[in-house]
Amino acid sequence: MGMATGTKITTEQLQQRVLELKEQSHALILAHNYQRPEIQDIADFTGDSLELSRKSVGAKADVIVFCGVRFMAETAAILNPDSTVLLSQVDAGCPLAETIDVETLRQWKKRYPNATVIAYVNTTADIKAESDVCCTSANALDVVNAVLGQEILFIPDQNLGHYVSTMTDKRVILYPGSCYVHNRITVHDVNLAKQRYPQAKVLVHPECRPEVVSLADAVLSTSQMLHYARRSDDRLFIIGTEEGILHALRQQNPAKEFNIIAHDFICTDMKKTTLDVLIKTMELRKNVVDVPVEVARRARRAIDKMLDIT
Numbered sequence: 400m401g402m403a404t405g406t407k408i409t410t411e412q413l414q415q416r417v418l419e420l421k422e423q424s425h426a427l428i429l430a431h432n433y434q435r436p437e438i439q440d441i442a443d444f445t446g447d448s449l450e451l452s453r454k455s456v457g458a459k460a461d462v463i464v465f466c467g468v469r470f471m472a473e474t475a476a477i478l479n480p481d482s483t484v485l486l487s488q489v490d491a492g493c494p495l496a497e498t499i500d501v502e503t504l505r506q507w508k509k510r511y512p513n514a515t516v517i518a519y520v521n522t523t524a525d526i527k528a529e530s531d532v533c534c535t536s537a538n539a540l541d542v543v544n545a546v547l548g549q550e551i552l553f554i555p556d557q558n559l560g561h562y563v564s565t566m567t568d569k570r571v572i573l574y575p576g577s578c579y580v581h582n583r584i585t586v587h588d589v590n591l592a593k594q595r596y597p598q599a600k601v602l603v604h605p606e607c608r609p610e611v612v613s614l615a616d617a618v619l620s621t622s623q624m625l626h627y628a629r630r631s632d633d634r635l636f637i638i639g640t641e642e643g644i645l646h647a648l649r650q651q652n653p654a655k656e657f658n659i660i661a662h663d664f665i666c667t668d669m670k671k672t673t674l675d676v677l678i679k680t681m682e683l684r685k686n687v688v689d690v691p692v693e694v695a696r697r698a699r700r701a702i703d704k705m706l707d708i709t
């Protein structure tokens with residue numbers, strides 16, 4: 400389909416163009432739960448970091464188009480070296496992943512030589528390659544409990560690490576990284592939301608601060624929130640994660656009400672992927688994610704260990 404000039408192109412036409420390009424290039428489109436609704440709607444699969452990693456393994460597609468942020472596309476590329484992985488928008492990064500570099504990690508490893516290094520997937524491939532095992536927000540506790548060591552160096556999200564530390568006997572050493580999007584939420588925000596919706600169940604992401612997490616009814620990865628809401632008999636929810644999740648929550652539960660915990664709960668990097676941007680990426684087959692072979696080999700070891708555990 401050629402795009403007409405001078406007339407306003409509708410969302411549906413842009414989505415149609417993405418689907419044409421997808422068919423032409425035998426592509427699989429993966430999208431994170433925080434993506435814009437119009438992107439989620441044309442994806443072959445939407446999910447949290449763990450589900451998207453699983454989908455990447457052995458995906459039989461010439462091209463995987465990853466609508467999300469760089470560390471997620473890198474993970475897909477590491478897990479599926481036979482496919483070309485395109486990141487929907489070249490500069491969609493995760494500031495949390497940038498809070499630790501290899502030099503700093505090596506210093507921390509020297510300081511705690513007996514610690515098992517568990518890297519949240521929100522890290523660069525270089526960091527994964529230097530770590531013992533990865534985890535996501537959906538399986539962090541399982542991973543901590545499954546590894547042999549009693550001492551864990553948990554990088555880089557201190558809030559997720561702290562949450563896990565409250566549920567295990569192991570010693571969890573926290574690295575002082577955090578996600579600016581989740582870390583911004585305060586007890587005051589939770590209390591205001593609860594005042595407004597006193598009957599609501601509060602679901603928060605473990606990247607939120609410990610004092611916020613302690614006020615929640617459930618602490619869940621993004622896809623776990625979707626499962627929880629579908630199964631729950633409750634009808635009213637306060638949601639403590641990036642607002643992109645509201646799209647699927649509302650679509651899957653038309654009779655239930657979902658309210659975001661605070662205004663502007665937005666990850667700007669996740670929102671960089673628009674339909675226009677995605678079309679350009681697919682037309683030009685650009686933003687190929689290239690992880691050096693040796694880094695990919697070592698990073699894959701850490702990711703595979705995680706997938707074996709869960």
Ligand code: 13P
Binds near residue numbers: 447521
């Ligand atoms: P999930 O794996 O829970 O989807 O979280 C990813 C993320 O980036 C949270 O900010």
Ligand code: SF4
Binds near residue numbers: 521580606
């Ligand atoms: Fe990274 Fe936070 Fe955005 Fe998730 S919400 S991708 S952790 S910056």
